[in-house]
Amino acid sequence: WLLDHRLVTLTGSGGVGKTRLAIEAARRMLPDYPDGVWLVELAPLADAELVPHTVARSLRMNPTSSDQALSSLLDYLETRRLLLVLDNCEHVVEACARLADRLLPACPKLFILAASREALGIAGEALFRVPPLTLPEGGQLPPLETLSQYEAIRLFVERAAMACAGFTLTAINAPAIAQVCQRLDGFP
8 A cells, every 4th residue: 555655644543553563564665665764753752843854864864944854855855765654643743744745746756654643634645544453352252272363362472472481372361361452452
């Protein structure tokens, strides 16, 4: 979907895995972008006016002002084929939308993948809602051998094994693991 749309926004609740999905998609798409894939972390940004400056800094540019940053970005990105990953846009969504709306028409080889709780809301944006991980429904627990088919259970077991060598899903711990995953509503 990133090759079919120049702006894709991953939306969903906080903690659902938008960032993880964006990074994995970007990693897999790296060969398609000869000028690179660039991650722009927006979570620490307190001032929305600094979005262009933050993007420029992520591209290793040193603009002195936001106006200079936009101008520098337009010049730099005009002929480059690259993917910008804008992460945690929700608190600066309007500034991200303005920036994307300026860059995309002027930079025909630029692609943007945004991760946000809400859409940027500009023309040409393709939305992909990131759902919670699959999990067994409440009530009767499925057989142990089928539990690892559920994404939430599988992620729990993988992370637990990283923290505690040799951890595995067993008949003894399966009900507790399923209960934790259900209480988290399938959120990672």
